[in-house]
Amino acid sequence: MTHWLITLRAILHREALRFTGQRGRFIAALVRPLVWLIVFAAGFRAALGLSITPPYQTYITYETYIVPGLLGMICLFNGMQSSLSLVYDREMGSMRLLLTAPLPRWWLLLCKLLAGTLVSVLQCLVFLAIAVAWGVRFPVMGVLSVLPALVLTGLMLGAVGLMLSSLIRQLENFAGVMNFVIFPMFFMSSALYPLWKMREASPTLATLCGLNPFTHSVELIRFSLYLQPNPSAMGWVLLATLAFGAAAMRGYDPARGMQGKTLKGG
Amino acid sequence: MTGIEISCLGYSYGAKRALDDLNLQVAPGQFCALLGPNGAGKSTLFSLLTRLFVAPEGRILLAGLDLARQPRAAMARLGVVFQQPTLDLDLTVRRNLLYFAALHGIAGRAAEARVTAALDRLGMAERAGEPVRALNGGHRRRMEIARALIHDPAVLLLDEPTVGLDAAARVAITDHVHDLAAQGLTVLWATHLTDEIRDTDRVAVLHRGRLLADSTAADLRGAQSLQTAFLRLTGDEP
Numbered sequence: 001m002t003h004w005l006i007t008l009r010a011i012l013h014r015e016a017l018r019f020t021g022q023r024g025r026f027i028a029a030l031v032r033p034l035v036w037l038i039v040f041a042a043g044f045r046a047a048l049g050l051s052i053t054p055p056y057q058t059y060i061t062y063e064t065y066i067v068p069g070l071l072g073m074i075c076l077f078n079g080m081q082s083s084l085s086l087v088y089d090r091e092m093g094s095m096r097l098l099l100t101a102p103l104p105r106w107w108l109l110l111c112k113l114l115a116g117t118l119v120s121v122l123q124c125l126v127f128l129a130i131a132v133a134w135g136v137r138f139p140v141m142g143v144l145s146v147l148p149a150l151v152l153t154g155l156m157l158g159a160v161g162l163m164l165s166s167l168i169r170q171l172e173n174f175a176g177v178m179n180f181v182i183f184p185m186f187f188m189s190s191a192l193y194p195l196w197k198m199r200e201a202s203p204t205l206a207t208l209c210g211l212n213p214f215t216h217s218v219e220l221i222r223f224s225l226y227l228q229p230n231p232s233a234m235g236w237v238l239l240a241t242l243a244f245g246a247a248a249m250r251g252y253d254p255a256r257g258m259q260g261k262t263l264k265g266g
Numbered sequence: 267m268t269g270i271e272i273s274c275l276g277y278s279y280g281a282k283r284a285l286d287d288l289n290l291q292v293a294p295g296q297f298c299a300l301l302g303p304n305g306a307g308k309s310t311l312f313s314l315l316t317r318l319f320v321a322p323e324g325r326i327l328l329a330g331l332d333l334a335r336q337p338r339a340a341m342a343r344l345g346v347v348f349q350q351p352t353l354d355l356d357l358t359v360r361r362n363l364l365y366f367a368a369l370h371g372i373a374g375r376a377a378e379a380r381v382t383a384a385l386d387r388l389g390m391a392e393r394a395g396e397p398v399r400a401l402n403g404g405h406r407r408r409m410e411i412a413r414a415l416i417h418d419p420a421v422l423l424l425d426e427p428t429v430g431l432d433a434a435a436r437v438a439i440t441d442h443v444h445d446l447a448a449q450g451l452t453v454l455w456a457t458h459l460t461d462e463i464r465d466t467d468r469v470a471v472l473h474r475g476r477l478l479a480d481s482t483a484a485d486l487r488g489a490q491s492l493q494t495a496f497l498r499l500t501g502d503e504p
Contacts (some may be wrong), residue, residue, distance in 0.1 A: 002371075003370075003371030006368050006371050006372075006373045007368055007369055007371065009368065009373075010364070010365050010368030010369065010373075013365075014354065014357070014361075014365050017357055017361065018354065018356060018357070021356050021357070022356065093348055093350035093351055093352035094352050094354065096316070096318060096348055096350070096352065097346075097348065097352040097366070097369070098369065099316075099317075099318060100316050100317070100318075100341060100344070100346050100369075101341070101369035101370065102337075102338040102339070102341040102342040102370065102371075103338065103369075104338075254317055254318060254319055254320040255319070255320040255322070
């Protein structure tokens with residue numbers, strides 16, 4: 001095995017061990033989407049009438065509608081959290097260690113993104129199992145066909161987080177990013193309501209939602225879960241992943257990035 | 267000379283000059299203390315030596331390899347102990363060491379052998395399966411030093427490695443690294459604590475990004491204490 005693959009395997013293994021070792025983090029990550037699925041959806045289903053739109057071929061419950069959005073939510077929170085934790089010194093130490101490995105920096109950052117994505121995908125699979133137990137139905141093969149969509153979504157959102165972590169010099173707390181990145185991304189998407197509903201309320205907002213890469217991630221997940229292709233969403237997400245990934249790599253370029261926030265003392 | 271060779275190194279944060287025309291050579295087997303008050307430029311120098319930043323001015327050679335032209339080969343010859351803890355507290359001692367070995371492309375039996383040897387040297391073989399969280403500060407630091415040596419580097423950088431440790435642990439770690447230098451390793455030890463430096467050590471005094479002095483500690487201090495000489499040099503004497 002080459003040095004590159006040895007390093008990738010070690011980074012993935014480390015993240016998986018940390019994930020399984022931190023039960024609190026695992027449970028907390030699942031509670032959030034489950035509250036939406038079980039509580040929010042129950043209260044909201046009466047308020048929202050859903051017409052039959054692809055990929056659904058029949059009327060569906062609201063719970064069924066929001067499952068892809070909640071899968072996206074898991075990737076969104078996890079991607080932001082794992083990357084933004086780099087801003088704190090605790091994690092910055094391990095990032096410094098990673099970046100001193102004698103490999104190209106882009107590869108090390110890609111390994112880091114893949115490790116965060118692995119955790120997101122594991123959380124999504126557990127969430128899907130609970131959703132099935134809750135009565136949500138989708139094709140059995142959907143569990144497999146949704147995997148590439150989840151990986152791509154995880155990479156894209158991890159890249160957004162990585163880019164932010166290279167830009168933000170001081171992060172007082174996670175709340176700032178919640179307010180300015182996570183909430184707008186989540187609520188201005190098709191995660192909780194279809195865009196045609198949004199368009200009825202405000203065409204401008206619907207247009208903005210259409211430009212939000214997270215909307216396309218959710219749609220890619222939705223279509224993949226029901227074994228249907230969605231080339232436009234796939235194209236958007238791929239493009240956004242490349243763009244955010246390039247920005248993150250630029251942010252961590254040793255000739256430019258990581259300045260200011262890492263320097264303390266002498 | 268094949269240890270550390272720094273020539274004409276400069277670095278600025280915007281208008282603020284952090285390092286200015288720095289020249290420093292550390293030979294193999296030498297323990298060089300990089301002494302400087304807070305804000306002297308030590309952390310910037312370490313960031314440049316570990317390639318966290320790339321130096322726009324000057325040149326750095328590590329074990330004879332140009333950090334700008336052969337970054338991967340140069341970094342492979344470098345061991346680093348950072349000021350911030352970089353151990354994963356929830357993973358075991360062994361797992362932490364194996365992770366680092368893998369970052370340097372060492373896996374399988376070779377990694378197991380090196381990790382076992384490192385643990386034996388530390389006298390921590392029986393604690394290999396414990397999470398790092400269970401170790402005290404001194405043990406964690408020793409472990410980080412052992413980890414930095416797993417890939418057999420030629421150069422060892424330590425950035426204020428005794429911060430937060432008690433007196434006994436500080437002495438033990440300082441002695442340990444002096445022993446490593448005596449065995450042929452090139453050591454650059456950043457500190458602002460003069461009691462960690464022996465008379466025979468090389469001392470490079472960094473202040474406001476410039477090298478103020480570069481000699482043995484004995485020559486630098488003369489008849490006074492190193493602390494007094496240091497404060498006099500940096501203009502911070504009471």
